[in-house]
Amino acid sequence: MDEVDKIRNEINQVDERILEALANRRKLAEQIIQAKEIAGTPIRDSSREERLLADLITKGRNRGLDAHLVTRVFHEIIDDSIRSQQLHLLDYGKAGLSRVAFQGIQGAYSELAGRKHFAPYLDRTVFTGVETLEQVVNAVEDGDVEYGLLPVENTTAGSMNEVYDLLSVAQLSIVGEEVLRVEHCLLTADDVPLAGIRQIYSHPQALAECMKFVAKLPNCQAMPYADSAMAVKKVSDEKSSGIAAIGSEEAGKLYGLKVLRRNIEDQQNNFTRFLILARKPATIDLRIPCKTSLIMATPHEEGSLLKALSLLHEYKINLTKLESRPIPGMPFQYIFYIDFEGNTAEGRIAEAIEKLRTATTSLKVLGSYPAQHRAKTSPRVEVLAGGAPEVIEEPPEQPAARKEKVGYKLASRDHKPDDTIIDVRGVRIGGPGFVVIAGPCAVESPEQILKCARYVRECGGALLRGGCFKPRTSPYSFQGLGFEGLQMLADAGREYDLPIVTEVLSPADVEPVARYADVLQIGARNMQNFSLLSEAGRSNRPVLLKRGMMSTMDEFLNAAEYILDRGNHQVILCERGIRTFETATRNTLDLGSIPILRRLTHLPILVDPSHAAGRRELVIPLALAAHAVGPHGLIVEMHPEPEKALSDGPQALHFSEFADLMRRIYQG
Ligand code: PEP
Numbered sequence: 001m002d003e004v005d006k007i008r009n010e011i012n013q014v015d016e017r018i019l020e021a022l023a024n025r026r027k028l029a030e031q032i033i034q035a036k037e038i039a040g041t042p043i044r045d046s047s048r049e050e051r052l053l054a055d056l057i058t059k060g061r062n063r064g065l066d067a068h069l070v071t072r073v074f075h076e077i078i079d080d081s082i083r084s085q086q087l088h089l090l091d092y093g094k095a096g097l098s099r100v101a102f103q104g105i106q107g108a109y110s111e112l113a114g115r116k117h118f119a120p121y122l123d124r125t126v127f128t129g130v131e132t133l134e135q136v137v138n139a140v141e142d143g144d145v146e147y148g149l150l151p152v153e154n155t156t157a158g159s160m161n162e163v164y165d166l167l168s169v170a171q172l173s174i175v176g177e178e179v180l181r182v183e184h185c186l187l188t189a190d191d192v193p194l195a196g197i198r199q200i201y202s203h204p205q206a207l208a209e210c211m212k213f214v215a216k217l218p219n220c221q222a223m224p225y226a227d228s229a230m231a232v233k234k235v236s237d238e239k240s241s242g243i244a245a246i247g248s249e250e251a252g253k254l255y256g257l258k259v260l261r262r263n264i265e266d267q268q269n270n271f272t273r274f275l276i277l278a279r280k281p282a283t284i285d286l287r288i289p290c291k292t293s294l295i296m297a298t299p300h301e302e303g304s305l306l307k308a309l310s311l312l313h314e315y316k317i318n319l320t321k322l323e324s325r326p327i328p329g330m331p332f333q334y335i336f337y338i339d340f341e342g343n344t345a346e347g348r349i350a351e352a353i354e355k356l357r358t359a360t361t362s363l364k365v366l367g368s369y370p371a372q373h374r375a376k377t378s379p380r381v382e383v384l385a386g387g388a389p390e391v392i393e394e395p396p397e398q399p400a401a402r403k404e405k406v407g408y409k410l411a412s413r414d415h416k417p418d419d420t421i422i423d424v425r426g427v428r429i430g431g432p433g434f435v436v437i438a439g440p441c442a443v444e445s446p447e448q449i450l451k452c453a454r455y456v457r458e459c460g461g462a463l464l465r466g467g468c469f470k471p472r473t474s475p476y477s478f479q480g481l482g483f484e485g486l487q488m489l490a491d492a493g494r495e496y497d498l499p500i501v502t503e504v505l506s507p508a509d510v511e512p513v514a515r516y517a518d519v520l521q522i523g524a525r526n527m528q529n530f531s532l533l534s535e536a537g538r539s540n541r542p543v544l545l546k547r548g549m550m551s552t553m554d555e556f557l558n559a560a561e562y563i564l565d566r567g568n569h570q571v572i573l574c575e576r577g578i579r580t581f582e583t584a585t586r587n588t589l590d591l592g593s594i595p596i597l598r599r600l601t602h603l604p605i606l607v608d609p610s611h612a613a614g615r616r617e618l619v620i621p622l623a624l625a626a627h628a629v630g631p632h633g634l635i636v637e638m639h640p641e642p643e644k645a646l647s648d649g650p651q652a653l654h655f656s657e658f659a660d661l662m663r664r665i666y667q668g
């Protein structure tokens with residue numbers, strides 16, 4: 001045996017020990033649920049999870065493991081233990097053989113969702129494909145199957161109207177939901193160039209989710225078909241080189257087609273939600289976090305929907321979805337579909353529903369079922385940054401700001417007294433928290449941005465920054481890698497679970513960049529590019545707006561107003577230094593603007609010490625000074641090898657300096 005074989009052998013043994021440990025852990029989790037059953041305590045205890053993670057991260061670091069790796073692995077482990085505890089409390093597992101109807105043939109997304117949902121019982125579950133969604137409902141109503149699966153909404157293409165209409169007449173209950181990440185492939189019988197494809201077959205919903213991709217192909221027609229897997233089968237049966245299907249990789253494998261392109265959906269995060277229907281409502285143990293769905297109609301009079309919804313508010317019920325559909329035969333009258341968090345078995349929810357009956361003309365409870373989304377407990381940033389937990393206090397009450405005639409309205413505190421908090425994939429910017437956004441000035445290569453992402457994550461950074469379209473003073477300087485760079489940034493963000501922020505330079509780029517970026521940056525040089533501001537205002541992505549280098553507070557807030565006025569209420573302001581007579585720094589960091597802005601506006605405010613300083617050795621002192629004047633966070637530049645950076649190298653922090661900054665910020 002040579003050296004490599006020996007090491008591989010040892011690795012195999014380690015892997016087996018990991019499996020054994022996982023199996024042991026799962027057994028213990030099952031014992032816990034028995035004990036909890038007696039005590040009646042909820043399955044999850046997030047403060048215990050938080051302490052557990054903090055402890056594991058410290059122990060992992062002592063053994064040379066990344067906090068991110070430890071967190072990721074334990075998220076999966078904790079999730080598995082919650083899932084197995086939930087399964088223990090569900091009815092599904094107690095039944096014998098389950099038959100499940102879905103629309104389509106083998107390989108359809110509905111079937112994939114079904115397999116995911118019933119994964120623990122696949123040995124006892126039989127899937128039957130039927131032709132239409134209505135037949136799915138009929139099969140359950142007639143008792144031919146125990147469960148039916150209906151796709152109800154997609155995050156790109158929206159709600160399935162037909163399913164909502166079926167739900168209103170079906171004599172069925174919702175007993176579960178499943179969310180499937182849908183990654184569409186372009187499938188063909190043989191290797192043809194994209195330009196050679198004349199027709200693409202798929203379900204209309206799948207075609208809608210890939211509309212932009214299909215529209216870009218010359219002389220190519222989208223052909224709606226009953227179901228995506230049937231379209232795949234058709235293309236496989238016909239074997240003609242000009243036709244293709246959009247479907248899952250699994251369907252492609254099943255029917256012997258080649259994957260010509262992967263991930264052709266217009267939005268990177270493309271999910272479809274399915275409902276699981278049964279004849280009888282499920283009784284779900286109160287320890288499982290649930291959702292409840294209902295259909296209601298309100299009297300045709302002013303304020304009636306508001307009255308119904310404020311009842312839910314009164315009972316502190318969190319709505320997750322509200323959908324309206326026309327009532328057949330009654331023009332311009334609507335029924336409403338409502339999903340909210342809670343279980344009809346809870347007293348509070350049952351009481352709210354009874355009250356709701358008095359405010360509606362009809363009400364049908366569709367059922368309570370376990371919520372698919374299980375939030376992940378994150379380690380506290382103080383743990384990541386290596387410091388002790390710190391309580392950040394709300395700033396004390398301030399006397400009202402001086403009343404002056406200003407051109408902006410929506411941005412002002414008068415308009416909205418409470419701080420705006422912007423949620424970027426779970427990261428909250430604004431309000432009491434403090435976030436640090438970091439990354440290189442420009443994305444330069446996959447390796448460079450991955451290294452930055454890993455380090456930002458390790459130190460407790462909240463978002464990853466990286467310019468792909470660079471506004472350079474000289475046209476001969478590096479201009480950024482464009483969309484290629486954006487893909488690298490998105491991949492790095494996904495790998496390390498960090499939302500990403502990148503700059504857009506032109507109105508035409510807003511929409512394509514927003515497909516990848518979680519936050520759009522509008523740079524100092526573009527602060528008064530009104531067409532860019534307006535276009536960003538039509539986007540639904542948060543916008544990080546930097547202060548122009550010669551702009552007053554008033555001009556800055558009016559620039560934000562353009563975005564707000566166009567309908568996008570998610571604007572983050574950023575002070576990055578202004579131009580003065582002083583040349584010792586690249587710009588002069590105007591820290592006085594922070595307390596002023598905090599009084600004038602409800603919008604979150606960040607400070608960028610990097611572009612203000614222009615020199616690395618000034619970045620940490622300026623960042624610490626900025627932290628002291630009360631912004632909601634910082635955005636800083638760092639680079640694995642600042643000396644080799646293609647832009648803004650002199651101001652980029654080395655990784656060790658970034659770690660030091662994080663420690664000093666979060667250790668207080
Ligand atoms: C940047 O963030 O890389 C940048 C170009 O910033 P500013 O617009 O503040 O100069």
Ligand code: MN
Binds near residue numbers: 647
């Ligand atoms: Mn820069």
